[in-house]
Amino acid sequence: MPEQVETLKKQFQTDLAGVKDLAALSALRDKYMGRKSGLVHALIKQIGRVPPEERRAFGQAVNELKTYVESSLERLRAELEAHAQAEQLERERVDITLPGLRPRFGHLHPITRMRQRIEDIFVAMGYTVEDGPEVETSFYNFDALNIPPGHPAREAQDTLYLSSDIALRTQTSTVQIRTMERRRPPLRIIAPGKVFRRDTPDPTHNPMFYQVEGLTVDRNIHMGHLKGTLQEFVRRMFGPDAKTRFRPSYFPFVEPGAEVDYSCFLCRGQGCRVCKGAGWIELGGCGMVHPKVLRGVGIDPEEFTGFAFGLGIDRMAALIYGIDDIRLLYENDTRFLEQFGL
Ligand SMILES: [Zn+2]
Known part of the structure; x- marks a missing residue:
């Protein structure tokens, strides 16, 4: 070479x-x-x-x-x-024998589950679910609901005002007005949502809580329809033996007005810790829609009548889930909320 x-x-x-x-x-x-x-x-x-x-x-x-x-x-x-x-x-070796990381599964909040149960019951009875703003004018929160200036419900101690005319709604009844302005009878709606009051929190009060509003307007609607509807609701919610009781009451936007109670789901009326010995638990307020309210949205009270009710969701959830302090529902402590998983 x-x-x-x-x-x-x-x-x-x-x-x-x-x-x-x-x-x-x-x-x-x-x-x-x-x-x-x-x-x-x-x-x-x-x-x-x-x-x-x-x-x-x-x-x-x-x-x-x-x-x-x-x-x-x-x-x-x-x-x-x-x-x-x-x-x-x-x-890049992976040790497939190492124990894995189990993902944490969430679940619905007890208030959400309660709201869905309520919605399911009313939707099955032919109601539709409506929504409305949480920030409202005095017109929708008060005037249109026959709560004139000077009425105790308008006093600043109850209402959280954002300005002289705008406030956080104190009741879901505002959605009644908004719905009736938009749609003509026959109407069957429920409106679940948050309401706000200037209240000091304690085990049974919170400045924000959930209500569900119900409204039916049609020809020939009378008190019997209201009683039958709420009776059917408690029967489906608390079981076939559940009963209702109506006590006369006053709300400016209904006439006549009533408070409705249901027989205690635990003792069935005998009296226990949950119902504080009364045998009955308060469900909410209700009544026949005041003619002034109907007239205000252009519905002739001679032709149409209606009933309305407002039920508290938080207290119902607290009683059913055995929660003795409703403030716990809003603290977002997962150790507490985890107890209410499915
Ligand atoms: Zn009881």
Whole structure:
């Protein structure tokens, strides 16, 4: 083998021994096999300048070197790649025997579940669910509901005012007015939602709580329909034995007005801790929609009559779930709320 070729082969072998990674291998390939300045290609170009008698032997030697360099580079590339892959696999090794992280499952808030139960019962009776704003004008919160200026319900101690004419709604009855303005009878709607009062929180009071409003307006609606509807509601909510009791009461937007109680779901009227010995639990207020309220939204009270009711969702949830302090419902303490998962 010509000396020049021999020297280059040795040089290549030394260089090759120093290659530890694929980047160095790529540099080495350029150094020897590069089209422009590769050392092996430089030798190939020399073949033509070698004296004719030596040319054949020189050319053969250069070709052998080229084959040797190519196969050496290829062999090392395969080795380095296999090594790199093995390293990567080791680095990314996953121990599938390690215990996994169990995702935490949430569940609906007790108030939401209560609201959905109530909605399901009324929707099954043909009611639709309406919604309304929580920030209201005095017109919707008071005037349209026959609560004139000077009425105790308007006093600042009950209402959270945002300005002289705008307040957080104190009752969901506002949705009655908004619905009747928009739609004509026959109407059967419920409107669950938050209401706000300026109240000091204690185990049975919270400045924000949930009510569900109900409204039916049609021809020939009378008190019997109201009583039958609420009786059916408590029967579906508390069981077939549940009874209702109506006590005369006063609300400006109904005439006549009543408070409705239901027989205690725990003692069935015998008297217990839940009903405080009374055998009855307060469900809410109700009555026949006041003619002034109907007239105010352009419905003729001679042609149409209606009934309305407002039920407290929080207290119902507190009693059913055995919660003795309704403030707990709004503290977002998951240790408390977790108890009410399905
Ligand atoms: Zn009881």
